[in-house]
Amino acid sequence: MDSGAVEKDLVEVLFTEKQILDRLGELAAEIERDYEGKDLVIVGVLRGAVMVMADLARALGRHVEMDWMAVSSYGSGTKSSGVVRILKDLDADITGRHVVIVDEIIDTGLTLSWLTSNLGSRGPASVEICTLLRKPEALQMPVDVKYVGWDIPNEFVVGYGLDYRERYRNLRDIGTLAPHVYS
Ligand code: 5GP
Ligand code: MG
Ligand code: MG
Secondary structure (H helix, E strand, O other): OOOOOHHHHHEEEEEEHHHHHHHHHHHHHHHHHHHOOOOOEEEEOOOOOOHHHHHHHHOOOOOOOOEEEEEEEEOOOOEEEEEEEEEEEEOOOOOOOOEEEEEEEOOHHHHHHHHHHHHOOOOOOOOEEEEEEEEEEHHHOOOOOOOOEEEEEOEEHHHHHHHOOOOOOOOOOOEEEEEHOOO
């Protein structure tokens, strides 16, 4: 595989960097309103949520603690393994604190429903979810998502933190991959 420009591997751009930043600004404003005067920890789910965390946190005009978790739920391809495992736990003690889990996409909902109940068992004041993207399948899972950027069709997307075999995370836009990438 070549190591050149990655943009040409996108068959369609779904969301540009500008659209993403604008939408995150709107979500940040909602979060500011909802958590006014309250202590807030946002928890990014590594590695996909890195870009969303960076831009959402900077859009927040208030103090916020940023912490991270790494869980395994997907293999290297495009299919869910159905297994959730903690690879890196929080550094923060979230007892009595308000928590917003930040992710880039919710697909089956397996990862986030598991994570929500895991963090919920640690005695936080509250646990909510913020995701940039949500696929229709997620609606079938018992996951209450408070902040959603966009609902998208059931397609595999890459860019802005989303990978295909650890590539394309560094694309600024979000799009679908051209078929030549798979073959
Ligand atoms: P879930 O547990 O909700 O099925 O999936 C969660 C994780 O699967 C996401 O955080 C992401 O890492 C991966 N994932 C789900 N759908 C997509 C997709 O369309 N593109 C990419 N690149 N990753 C996805
Ligand atoms: Mg993720
Ligand atoms: Mg991945």
